[in-house]
Amino acid sequence: MSERLIFTYDIDGGDFTRAGEASSSVKNKLKMLGVNSEVIRRVAIAMYEGEINMVIHADGGRITVTVSDNDIVMVLADKGPGIPDIEKAMQEGYSTARPEVRSLGFGAGMGLPNMKRYTDEMQIDTVVGEGTVITMKVAF
Amino acid sequence: MKLQTIMNLPDCCVLSEGSPDREITRVFCCDLLSIAMSRAPSGSVWVTVMGNKNTVAVASLTDTACIVLAEGVSMDADSLEKASEEGIAVLSTELPVFDMALRIYQAGIA
Ligand SMILES: Nc1ncnc2c1ncn2[C@@H]1O[C@H](COP(=O)(O)OP(=O)(O)OP(=O)(O)O)[C@@H](O)[C@H]1O
Ligand SMILES: [Mg+2]
Numbered sequence: 001m002s003e004r005l006i007f008t009y010d011i012d013g014g015d016f017t018r019a020g021e022a023s024s025s026v027k028n029k030l031k032m033l034g035v036n037s038e039v040i041r042r043v044a045i046a047m048y049e050g051e052i053n054m055v056i057h058a059d060g061g062r063i064t065v066t067v068s069d070n071d072i073v074m075v076l077a078d079k080g081p082g083i084p085d086i087e088k089a090m091q092e093g094y095s096t097a098r099p100e101v102r103s104l105g106f107g108a109g110m111g112l113p114n115m116k117r118y119t120d121e122m123q124i125d126t127v128v129g130e131g132t133v134i135t136m137k138v139a140f
Numbered sequence: 141m142k143l144q145t146i147m148n149l150p151d152c153c154v155l156s157e158g159s160p161d162r163e164i165t166r167v168f169c170c171d172l173l174s175i176a177m178s179r180a181p182s183g184s185v186w187v188t189v190m191g192n193k194n195t196v197a198v199a200s201l202t203d204t205a206c207i208v209l210a211e212g213v214s215m216d217a218d219s220l221e222k223a224s225e226e227g228i229a230v231l232s233t234e235l236p237v238f239d240m241a242l243r244i245y246q247a248g249i250a
Contacts, residue, residue, distance in 0.1 A: 017218070020197035027201070044201045045177055052174075052194070105190040108172035117178065 005033075005067040011051055011078075013060030016104055023048040026065050033067065039140045042118040043072050046136050049111035050076040056101045057081070058132060071120075071139040082128035090116065141248040143205055143229055146185060149243060151233045152208070156220050158229025162205045167241045167249055173198050180204050187241045191215040191232075193222060200226045208244070210237040 007029065009022035027044040031037075047063065054061045058080020066073045083089045090112050097107030116122050119136040126132040144160040146152070165183035170176045171190050180186055180202040188195060191213045199207050200222075206229040209215060215223075215230055223230045233240050 017193045020194060024197060024200065041201065041203070048197060048201055049174060049177065104192055105171055105173040105188075105194060108174045110172070110174035110178060114174055114178045 007065045007067075009063045009065075011054050011060045011063060013055060013058070016055060016101070019052050019055040020048055022063055023051050030067070030072075035067075035072075036140060039072070039138055043074070043138050046115045046118045046122075046138070047074050047076075049114050050074065050134055050136070052106065053111055054078045054080070056097060056106055061131075071137050074134075074136045076134045076136075077131065078133075079131040082130055082132055083124065083126045084128050086124050086126065143185075145247055146206065146208075146244055147229065147231065149247060151235050151240070151243065152231045153233070154229070154231055155209075155215060156223045156228065156230040158206055158223070159227050160229070164205060164249060167244045168204075169237050169241050177202060185244055187237050187244070189213050189237065191219070193219040195219070196223045196226065196228065196230075199223070199228050204228065206231065208233060208240055210235055210240050 023044050027040055030040045058078035061078030064075045088094055092113045093109040095107045095109035120139045121137040123135045141164050143162045143164055147154050164185055166181045168180050168184040169187045171188050173194055177198050182203040183205050185206045186204045187208045187210055189211050191209045196219050209232040212234045
């Protein structure tokens with residue numbers, strides 16, 4: 001690959017059952033591009049957690065994935081409630097997930113820690129009442 | 141041990157075939173998806189009571205060989221189709237999570 005590839009996904013807020021489709025699509029695209037399978041796993045896990053968070057905490061948003069020669073950058077932008085205390089949200093086990101979301105298996109409070117663990121760089125820009133932009137980079 | 145051995149266990153019903161020739165590495169039990177996401181070993185059999193599309197997504201991303209739905213939990217047709225597209229086996233059993241995991245372990249996982 002010598003040029004950058006950009007994939008964009010609009011994530012629907014209400015639909016838990018479709019949540020994960022964007023990550024799944026990126027995973028398949030990276031497979032076709034011949035990206036190393038460990039890199040694909042890391043990108044797919046981080047993006048899935050971010051995608052689910054957008055659906056259950058922020059009523060959807062938009063994900064842009066840029067594949068370059070040496071890295072993959074994911075930008076997840078939503079117009080949800082924002083994150084009042086990032087440090088707290090990053091703690092393993094901290095979750096504000098609603099009961100109906102927990103009944104589907106979400107709410108362990110492990111999503112953001114997973115995103116951090118599986119990426120090389122992660123930045124959270126959030127304004128309460130306006131939304132959140134999470135930028136993650138996996139280098140290879 | 142091959143996945144086929146587990147598919148042949150008496151208390152199981154096969155909902156999606158997956159890849160019966162696949163070599164099984166471990167048994168894994170968890171119902172919280174983001175813990176499973178970071179901990180499920182590749183090539184494992186995952187015993188859970190969560191039977192929705194997100195279970196399949198997590199299995200696919202972690203390269204889980206087989207989902208076993210315990211306690212008589214079922215899975216909708218859409219999710220089963222997705223599992224089958226991804227080559228993931230789905231079984232169901234009336235047994236509780238622990239009992240089922242123990243049987244899989246006793247069937248030959250080191
Ligand atoms: N995009 C977002 N907008 C607003 N709040 C968010 C967003 N992402 C995460 N949060 C907040 O951060 C908390 C922790 O997120 P994290 O993904 O770690 O756990 P969870 O989504 O609650 O559960 P899990 O991911 O384990 O299923 C959430 O409960 C929520 O309060
Ligand atoms: Mg989460």
